Amino acid sequence: MTLPRWALPLAAVALLLVLALLSLTMGSTPVAWHEALAALARPGGADGSMAQAIVRDLRLPRVLLALLVGATLAMVGSLLQTVTRNDLADPFLFGLSSGASAGAVAVLAWAGDSLGAWTLPLATFAGAMVAAAAVLLLVRRAVGQGPAQTVLAGLSVSFLFGALTHALVFAGDQRAAHAVVFWSMGGLGLARWENLWLALAGLLVVAAFVALRHRALDALLAGDDTAHSVGVAPERLRVQVFLVAAVAAACCVALTGVIGFVGLMVPHVARRFVGPLHAAFVPCAALLGATLLLGSDLLARTVLGAQELPVGIVTAGLGAVFVMLWLRRIAVR
Template identity: 75%
Template sequence: MKPRAVALALAGALLLGALAVASLAVGSQTLGWRAALAALAGPWAPGWAGPPPGEMAQAIVRELRLPRLLLALLVGASLAVVGSLLQTSTRNDLADPFLFGLSSGASAAAVAVIGWAGDALGAWTLPLATFGGALVAAGAVLLLVRRVGGEGPAHMVLGGLAMSFLLGAVTQVLVFAGDQRAAHAVVFWSLGGLGLARWDNLWLPAAGLLLAAAFVARRHRALDTLLAGDDTAHSLGVAPQRLRLQVFVVAALSTACCVALCGVIGFVGLMVPHLARRLAGPLHARFVPLAAVLGAALLLASDLVARTALGAQELPVGIVTAGLGACCVMALLRRHGR
């Protein structure tokens, strides 16, 4: 392994470690980093951690903050990997996991459940509905692209935008005609948050990350050929249209797993791949793992800001990432302008 790669790996590990400790310590009840680590370790806490933590501190760290920490890591890494795949396959620097109507489909399903269906399936009603809505939107985009006779990047982008506008209109109709008391919950969900983190549902975003990571590990050489254009990919034995279809399906499934628990957290999959490419180069085997680490760190840091910016009131984490993303888009526009 090259010294630069080793340095990037160590820096990423240190950054994630520092943010993880801060995430366990900071909140409506600040514990301090030593007390947080002691509460996490419990009876096995070392002597330098101070006095043994109480049951309340252990419950806060283990049952509330640790699952939230893991959810932020999984979702941030998943969105960054998916964004990397989509930007390569579409050759569009502004592609992100929510470009193809996935967020609109999930939003429409969430509004339908919150305003109309209620908790028919208990705590899993909203996650299952949003997961299904994202998959329906992805399937509709894929069907639309197939019917118009093209599967190129431009067709996929236009199909995704059309589906986003259509499902956005459906969402607004459902909000207007549904239970107005659920409007606050709908708005908070549409802005994204990590408040649904529990030990029994972390397997869903973990499955989404595993799917995207396995696809990159298996197809990273084929993805590299897309960087040289479709003609070069054909000459090297890669079918670009088939590969783009595979990327789209993997991206839809992985993003749906994240949306089902966190709502719409935009711009993570847009910003991080650009930074990872600048640091590690364009080859997928190098920059995608770094993008996963940076995406996890970005969402974890954004969650820290969201939890502390307004004191006791929690700010939707999507607002924080949207502000950062707007700055990133302006920087991209300036760079392309030059």
């Protein structure tokens, strides 16, 4: 029996609402569901209750950050898989995570919080953008500018910044090593009302690009020659996608650290249900990515009781299982 194309998005919306309510009520301090809903319904939140403070000030920003980052990473992964024609492409294949990690380690182990609460997000954003610029520079100087050159440039920059990160950790303040390790595994602990705008900006950048260029991306699915025949310049489009991906991923990494595999897994599931055309495929991937990261964060916060597990560990475990099943599926073919 074949399910209609709208069945998966509808199920994802229902699951998303359930996970959001569970995320507001579950944690080291349980909150009854009716108290959580009452905290959301009261305007201004002036009654000062502990439940209201937990829901409105701590858990609701975290839920929103999970939704924004999960959707953004899934959309970025969808675009990168299209332009590189690589089924394993995701936002962190191209050195973005390594550059962000180098910026974060430089702050945590050397600079401290000289810029206040924004020191770490600014450093990670700057590191990701430097890595993106390095990849683009390598691609521009390479012979040809196809998807293979982009992937190789990304891998080389990733290895370079990875080595720099390890050197900074080794030579820096060893007391910061735990913070460095926790940040590199990814987490949503920095979620605050005042910094959600950065994650929203990343989402809006990639969403606006898809809205404007989805037909050009569809043309690229048929190959570079076909894209040329309909007036699309593949090389220019790849550079545009990479710039958008770099900015959007940097906005996410600046707040959450390195959360891998969301952008790798989700596009495959979305493409299977709604097809490869980007007007439907990318929004579906965004919805599934938000659901996946919200569910992963809920699991990370509750599986060890009062101790929080970095959400990147959960997504990495799911990603490993996904890749194994994907490889098995290819082998059966």
